[in-house]
Amino acid sequence: MQILVDIDSEVPLFTQLVDQIKKAISDDHLTPGDALPSIRQLASDLAVNNKTVAKAYKLLERDNVIISKGYRGTFVHEDALKNSSHDISADIQDSLQDAINKCRQLGATDSEIRITFSAAMQS
Template identity: 65%
Template sequence: MEIVIDIDAEEPLFAQLMAEIKRAVSAGGINPGDALPSIRQLANDLNLNNKTVAKAYQLLERDKVIITKGYRGTFVHPDARKNMDFDLNAWVAGQINQTINACREKGATDSEIRIAFANIMQNKPTAGE
């Protein structure tokens, strides 16, 4: 598996790493069940910070593209190719967009929406609770 990371690109390094692993899975360069390098090994190979690789692995595991089996290592998920079709970020953006549009239809201002969103994200009570 060849991974190319461009440190000068605008895209974050962890996102580039995720895309490269997904590309390798899609192209058949790595297959379901194949072992991936450890976080430390991959970070050393690519001259990246361990935390960058760990973040990419964590998000790939969340998306069920890879699976970590404790001390046995990290592997390509059995359903990796199928699971790569779902874009969680696009889904979240779509959900938020629908909610914002509904709020605007009821007459809420952008400022009111931002304040409510910030309060909810910080688990602060909102009016009416």
């Protein structure tokens, strides 16, 4: 599996990594149990910050696409194929849209919604 990032793309680097790993799984280039490069190794290979790769791995692990086994490494999760097709961002978008619609029905302005959302994110 080869991972390439486009530093000039508007898509964040960590998102590019997540998308490419999920695609490699859906295309059977990665299968359950396959080892992934360490965060440090992949960051070095791609000439990106370790935190970028760590963030991508954290999101993939949250979604049960990969699993970290401590010092033994990071591996493709046994349910990766099923889980890599699930888009949590779409779920978040739907939930937020429902909340925005409810706020608008209450008479809130977009400005009030933004201010309240920002305050809620900081608490």
